[in-house]
Amino acid sequence: MILQRPFVNYYAPVFILYELSSPFLNIHWFLDKIEMTGSRTQWYNGMLLLSVFFCCRLVWGTWQSIMVYLDMWSALQQTWSAASSPLQTPVSVNANVFRPDSGNMCIDESCARANAEIARFKDFTATGVPTWLVVTYVTSNLILNFLNYFWFSKMVETVLKRFRTPDSSTGPGQKEKDQDGIVKEKLQENIPQDVILEAAAKLEEQEGGRGELGLTPEQISSAIDAGLGEELRRRRAELVAKVPLPGS
Amino acid sequence: MLDPFGPPPAWLRDFVEPYALSLNSPTLPEHIHEVFFAFAFYQFIHSFLSPWLSPILFPKHYPKLNARTRLNWDIHVVSLVQSVLINVAALWIMFVDTERGQMSTGERVFGYTGACGLIQALAVGYFIYDLIVSIVHVNMFGIGLLFHAVSALWVFSLGFVS
Numbered sequence: 001m002i003l004q005r006p007f008v009n010y011y012a013p014v015f016i017l018y019e020l021s022s023p024f025l026n027i028h029w030f031l032d033k034i035e036m037t038g039s040r041t042q043w044y045n046g047m048l049l050l051s052v053f054f055c056c057r058l059v060w061g062t063w064q065s066i067m068v069y070l071d072m073w074s075a076l077q078q079t080w081s082a083a084s085s086p087l088q089t090p091v092s093v094n095a096n097v098f099r100p101d102s103g104n105m106c107i108d109e110s111c112a113r114a115n116a117e118i119a120r121f122k123d124f125t126a127t128g129v130p131t132w133l134v135v136t137y138v139t140s141n142l143i144l145n146f147l148n149y150f151w152f153s154k155m156v157e158t159v160l161k162r163f164r165t166p167d168s169s170t171g172p173g174q175k176e177k178d179q180d181g182i183v184k185e186k187l188q189e190n191i192p193q194d195v196i197l198e199a200a201a202k203l204e205e206q207e208g209g210r211g212e213l214g215l216t217p218e219q220i221s222s223a224i225d226a227g228l229g230e231e232l233r234r235r236r237a238e239l240v241a242k243v244p245l246p247g248s
Numbered sequence: 249m250l251d252p253f254g255p256p257p258a259w260l261r262d263f264v265e266p267y268a269l270s271l272n273s274p275t276l277p278e279h280i281h282e283v284f285f286a287f288a289f290y291q292f293i294h295s296f297l298s299p300w301l302s303p304i305l306f307p308k309h310y311p312k313l314n315a316r317t318r319l320n321w322d323i324h325v326v327s328l329v330q331s332v333l334i335n336v337a338a339l340w341i342m343f344v345d346t347e348r349g350q351m352s353t354g355e356r357v358f359g360y361t362g363a364c365g366l367i368q369a370l371a372v373g374y375f376i377y378d379l380i381v382s383i384v385h386v387n388m389f390g391i392g393l394l395f396h397a398v399s400a401l402w403v404f405s406l407g408f409v410s
Contacts, residue, residue: 005272006275006360007357007358008356009275009360009361009364009365010351010355010357010361012338012364012365013339013342013367014342016334017339019331020331022331023331026331027328030324033309033317068356071356071357072357074354075354075358093358096354097352097354097355097358097359098354098355098358099352099355117347117362118359120360121274121275121360122358125358
């Protein structure tokens with residue numbers, strides 16, 4: 001059997017950077033647990049979460065996904081042209097892949113070893129890349145990118161909804177927060193702060209507290225909790241809208 | 249860039265190699281020690297470091313958490329440590345790995361550097377930890393989290409195994 005690896009080893013650190021938003025999601029979770037829900041710290045952290053999420057998952061992620069698709073496409077073309085060679089034995093793709101001069105500029109031994117290492121497993125990749133592997137990779141990548149856009153759209157939706165419907169946090173909801181004695185200045189600047197926090201909570205609910213892909217039962221139960229909270233807020237907002245309050 | 253973690257002990261490498269080759273995974277023997285190390289490190293944080301340090305840092309909150317939330321807390325501590333660690337490692341390697349930086353189109357697909365293999369190993373080690381937590385606490389978290397852990401391990405192992 002002819003072996004196939006390595007495969008897009010270059011991109012391992014590239015796509016790991018999707019994790020850049022995870023520390024902020026974890027911090028958001030911890031702040032909830034140490035009774036700092038709605039605090040200024042959580043607000044700043046929430047803003048960092050949203051901007052890092054946007055930069056690393058949407059901008060960087062989309063750009064690098066296109067790069068890896070282009071690289072794999074060119075590798076597939078090399079594979080197919082090697083396979084359709086009229087020779088009896090399939091042609092190796094290595095002559096086109098690895099540059100023979102790499103390492104020539106080195107002045108020390110570890111540099112030469114590091115350069116030689118690039119082609120170290122070339123015997124395993126000589127037949128090119130199997131189409132099924134590219135298809136599997138692209139499918140996983142598309143699902144992950146789709147989820148990133150989906151989660152981000154959920155956060156944007158949460159923010160927009162906040163500006164369309166009456167702000168319920170000036171109603172009875174605000175009292176609860178004041179009883180905790182957390183942030184008094186919320187009354188003045190509560191809209192941007194609440195919006196960021198709700199968006200962060202939305203991501204936590206969607207993405208799972210640990211910032212990884214996929215749905216977990218824990219997440220579902222927390223989504224139910226969040227959903228209940230949302231339902232209560234909605235009812236309060238409706239009530240506030242129906243009953244004209246003094247000064248409103 | 250050569251693997252900054254260093255090569256595995258020869259006996260471990262020789263022991264793993266036949267299995268790795270039968271899984272189409274010739275780079276795995278070079279990083280198997282890092283997978284084990286990462287797994288042990290994350291499990292240590294979960295089982296010892298977080299239960300010891302968290303009540304010291306948060307004496308008002310951690311001891312009052314119920315069993316489920318406390319478990320979740322420990323899991324989040326591991327997740328926080330691993331996400332910071334792997335991001336720093338990945339950014340560092342992207343800046344200092346000159347061989348990686350000079351790769352051509354074909355080399356980006358078929359080439360290899362030990363430093364990039366280290367990143368994969370750290371991720372796989374974490375997802376093995378994640379898988380084991382999901383199996384051990386399947387009654388608490390349900391089958392969905394188990395499924396999630398299996399798929400995450402699969403996706404992050406693509407470079408090694410598939």
